[in-house]
Amino acid sequence: MADEVLVSIMDGIASVTLNRPEKRNAMNRALLQALSARFDELDSSREVRVIVVRGAGPAFCSGMDLREMEEQRGAAGDPEGGVIQTLQRVERSRHPTIAMIHGDAIAGGCELALHCDLRVAADVAHLGMPLARIGLVVPFLLGQKLVEIIGPSHTRELLFTGRPIEATRARDIGMVHRVVPVAQVEEATYELARAVAANAPLSLQGMKATILRAISQRDGIGHDDLDALAGRARTSADASEGRRAMLEKRRPIFRGE
Numbered sequence: 001m002a003d004e005v006l007v008s009i010m011d012g013i014a015s016v017t018l019n020r021p022e023k024r025n026a027m028n029r030a031l032l033q034a035l036s037a038r039f040d041e042l043d044s045s046r047e048v049r050v051i052v053v054r055g056a057g058p059a060f061c062s063g064m065d066l067r068e069m070e071e072q073r074g075a076a077g078d079p080e081g082g083v084i085q086t087l088q089r090v091e092r093s094r095h096p097t098i099a100m101i102h103g104d105a106i107a108g109g110c111e112l113a114l115h116c117d118l119r120v121a122a123d124v125a126h127l128g129m130p131l132a133r134i135g136l137v138v139p140f141l142l143g144q145k146l147v148e149i150i151g152p153s154h155t156r157e158l159l160f161t162g163r164p165i166e167a168t169r170a171r172d173i174g175m176v177h178r179v180v181p182v183a184q185v186e187e188a189t190y191e192l193a194r195a196v197a198a199n200a201p202l203s204l205q206g207m208k209a210t211i212l213r214a215i216s217q218r219d220g221i222g223h224d225d226l227d228a229l230a231g232r233a234r235t236s237a238d239a240s241e242g243r244r245a246m247l248e249k250r251r252p253i254f255r256g257e
Contacts, residue, residue, distance in 0.1 A: 005034040007042070012197040013190065014042050014095070021057025024125075026065040027108050032086045038129055049197040049204060051093060052189055054100040060125065061109025066134070070243045078232065080139050082102035083108050086141050087142070091115040092212070094205050096196050100133030101125045101190040102182065106164060111142050114149050117208065119175070120189045121167040122182035123145075127175060128164025135232040135254060148215065150175050 007021040010181060018025040035254055042048050049230040055061050064083065090112065099105075099113035110127045113119050121127070129146070131138050132216075138146070138159060146155040149225070154173045167179045180188045196204065233239055238254045245252035 004028075004031040005038050006040050009045070009047050010196070012047065013193045014045070014048045014051045016042070016051055016053050018053075018061055021059075023065065024059035024062035024104075025055040025057065025109065026062045027083060027086075028065040028068045029082060031120075032082045036086050036089045039093050043094050048095055049199075050143055050193045051095050051097045051199055052100055052193050053090070053097060054113065054189075055103065055109075057103075059103040059109070060099070060101045060105040061112055062104065062108050063107030066243045066246055070247070080230070083111075084139055084141050087111055087115040087145075094208065096204055096208055096255040098189060098196070100185060100195055101127070101167070101176065102185045104128075104164070104257040107131060111145060114145050114175070117211075118177050118192065120178045120185060120192060121170060121176040121178065123167055124182045126164035126169070127170045129158050130162040130164065132159065133162040134246055134252070135233060135236060135238035135240075136242070137233040140227060151229050176188045178181065182256070 006019050008015045008017075016251055017033070018031060018035070020026060020028070020031060032116075037225060039051075042088060049222060064080075087108075096118070097116040098118045098120065099116040101113055101119060102125065103122065104126045105113045105121075106126070106128050110129055113127070126235070129138060143159070146158065150158070150173050154175075165173075165175075170176045171179045178188060178192075238252075238256065241254065242252045
């Protein structure tokens with residue numbers, strides 16, 4: 001588990017690196033558990049003032065590990081539940097967080113970036129939620145995050161088409177804060193991190209807590225029926241076909257069942 005997520009701390013800035021480059025940092029159970037554990041540790045650190053979340057290799061994060069999902073089809077438990085819990089853990093960090101999106105952030109990887117407080121993207125990066133292309137329904141809490149960040153209109157386009165968008169388009173709709181050339185994305189991200197880290201820790205923690213409280217009304221919305229709908233889609237024949245087609249690099253054949 002320790003190798004799935006790497007952590008380093010320097011000058012008040014913690015760098016949290018997803019470390020499955022050969023899998024485009026796809027989220028398997030080990031990575032999700034490690035990411036939650038690392039954030040638990042960082043929350044108790046007095047050294048840390050800001051956290052940068054990044055990925056090893058060419059991608060930021062490609063989302064859920066589809067091969068693991070397909071292998072565990074029909075098994076007890078909700079694989080998306082682990083993703084949601086981990087993303088909420090990232091969001092609840094007492095430290096401000098910055099996503100360094102140097103490469104593609106897709107599905108759960110896009111949501112990981114959105115659950116960070118600030119986002120800096122390389123101009124070559126793409127962000128997207130192609131769940132409909134593999135027969136899945138976005139979990140309510142993750143759809144809610146999209147609406148919170150980019151509004152219902154842009155959320156509809158992103159989810160209904162399933163098409164990833166370029167970083168500049170993501171900036172235009174409020175999905176990322178800054179877009180820079182890929183060669184400058186690390187410099188720009190850590191420049192922003194240093195600006196945050198230079199501020200008073202108690203002020204940062206207090207203001208982050210204020211923002212989280214201000215948006216906490218979203219937590220009272222019932223969504224058991226939507227969770228059940230997403231669960232039925234996740235275990236459907238279409239979802240299995242979608243995952244296999246993605247792994248086999250072919251067009252899926254959906255039958256609505």
